[in-house]
Amino acid sequence: xxxxxxxxxxxxxxxxxxxxxxxxxxxxxxxxxxxxxxxxxxxxxxxxxxxxxxxxxxxxxxxxxxxxxxxxxxxxxxxxxxxxxxxxxxxxxxxxxxxxxxxxxxxxxxxxxxxxxxxxxxxxxxxxxxxxxxxxxxxxxxxxxxxxxxxxxxxxxxxxxxxxxx
Amino acid sequence: xxxxxxxxxxxxxxxxxxxxxxxxxxxxxxxxxxxxxxxxxxxxxxxxxxxxxxxxxxxxxxxxxxxxxxxxxxxxxxxxxxxxxxxxxxxxxxxxxxxxxxxxxxxxxxxxxxxxxxxxxxxxxxxxxxxxxxxxxxxxxxxxxxxxxxxxxxxxxxxxxxxxxx
DNA sequence: GTAATTGCAAATCATTTGCTTCGTA
DNA sequence: TACGAAGCAAATGATTTGCAATTAC
Numbered sequence: 001x002x003x004x005x006x007x008x009x010x011x012x013x014x015x016x017x018x019x020x021x022x023x024x025x026x027x028x029x030x031x032x033x034x035x036x037x038x039x040x041x042x043x044x045x046x047x048x049x050x051x052x053x054x055x056x057x058x059x060x061x062x063x064x065x066x067x068x069x070x071x072x073x074x075x076x077x078x079x080x081x082x083x084x085x086x087x088x089x090x091x092x093x094x095x096x097x098x099x100x101x102x103x104x105x106x107x108x109x110x111x112x113x114x115x116x117x118x119x120x121x122x123x124x125x126x127x128x129x130x131x132x133x134x135x136x137x138x139x140x141x142x143x144x145x146x147x148x149x150x151x152x153x154x155x156x157x158x159x160x161x162x163x164x165x166x
Numbered sequence: 167x168x169x170x171x172x173x174x175x176x177x178x179x180x181x182x183x184x185x186x187x188x189x190x191x192x193x194x195x196x197x198x199x200x201x202x203x204x205x206x207x208x209x210x211x212x213x214x215x216x217x218x219x220x221x222x223x224x225x226x227x228x229x230x231x232x233x234x235x236x237x238x239x240x241x242x243x244x245x246x247x248x249x250x251x252x253x254x255x256x257x258x259x260x261x262x263x264x265x266x267x268x269x270x271x272x273x274x275x276x277x278x279x280x281x282x283x284x285x286x287x288x289x290x291x292x293x294x295x296x297x298x299x300x301x302x303x304x305x306x307x308x309x310x311x312x313x314x315x316x317x318x319x320x321x322x323x324x325x326x327x328x329x330x331x332x
Numbered sequence: 333g334t335a336a337t338t339g340c341a342a343a344t345c346a347t348t349t350g351c352t353t354c355g356t357a
Numbered sequence: 358t359a360c361g362a363a364g365c366a367a368a369t370g371a372t373t374t375g376c377a378a379t380t381a382c
Contacts, residue, residue, distance in 0.1 A: 054265030089269045092258035099220030103255045128294040142319030149315045153308030202381050237339050
């Protein structure tokens with residue numbers, strides 16, 4: 001958490017996220033936020049937590065880990081609920097369709113995105129990540145490195161709107 | 167580019183990206199990388215460049231800007247080619263399906279992703295972005311702020327493979 | 333003239349919803 | 358027992374491909 005060594009394949013420091021206790025805590029949080037302790041829920045959480053990397057819905061549904069082969073629709077609904085409860089994070093711009101931007105040479109853009117209404121504001125920040133890029137390129141052997149940085153949150157307008165339900 | 171003021175709605179500093187010269191330069195690069203100067207190409211580049219924010223394929227295809235209403239398939243192929251030439255950036259994990267990760271409290275994960283094979287490596291970097299979050303939250307009025315940071319590049323294995331074609 | 337590009341239609345694939353049955357609280 | 362969850366099937370929606378007609382070089 002505080003080691004200065006910035007770049008390592010995620011070996012140790014996140015291992016703790018995948019141990020039984022952390023997973024159990026997640027399940028407990030899930031239950032307390034209203035979800036029932038079903039086998040499918042337990043399986044989905046285990047699969048995702050132990051993967052330690054982003055998985056698609058199909059990945060989760062196809063995983064033969066744990067004996068229940070879950071229906072994609074079930075997995076989908078579980079993922080949706082877990083995301084609504086804040087226990088799960090869906091990567092990307094949170095829209096169903098892919099998004100594109102022109103790549104002007106030398107220009108780089110970061111975004112601020114509302115998790116409810118999906119509005120996207122370009123940010124004119126001095127991106128603090130650039131210096132990391134060369135370091136990562138060097139240590140990982142990747143070429144042509146670039147990055148994407150997005151901030152997500154509830155925009156002021158959406159904060160003012162009543163939550164439809166929980 | 168060097169102003170210390172870090173957060174502004176992208177007003178000026180990227181405006182230059184959208185002027186005629188920059189767009190013309192993009193089109194020129196496109197032509198030099200083998201694309202023909204068709205109306206659809208010009209329109210797509212104009213639409214994306216002038217939008218200054220991420221657009222979906224449907225956004226581009228539906229844009230009545232410039233007189234040619236382009237077929238989604240045509241737009242799709244243009245976007246694909248522009249991306250292959252490095253003139254365009256597709257946001258997100260570059261997979262067709264959405265990806266999910268468990269949100270362990272207090273843990274945050276950044277990724278290194280190969281643009282060719284799609285492999286995803288979790289990075290154990292000390293993320294330099296966290297300090298920005300509170301600043302952005304304050305200035306934007308967004309609540310519940312979090313961020314995603316992904317690095318993209320060609321992984322060593324893919325670098326070794328012959329490019330199928332250009 | 334030749335090869336890339338377009339447009340239209342159709343195929344794919346991931347996501348999402350309806351509805352009935354099942355299982356947890 | 359009541360209400361959320363699961364399973365199955367079907368609808369939706371974005372993306373992707375096939376192919377004939379067109380257009381840029």
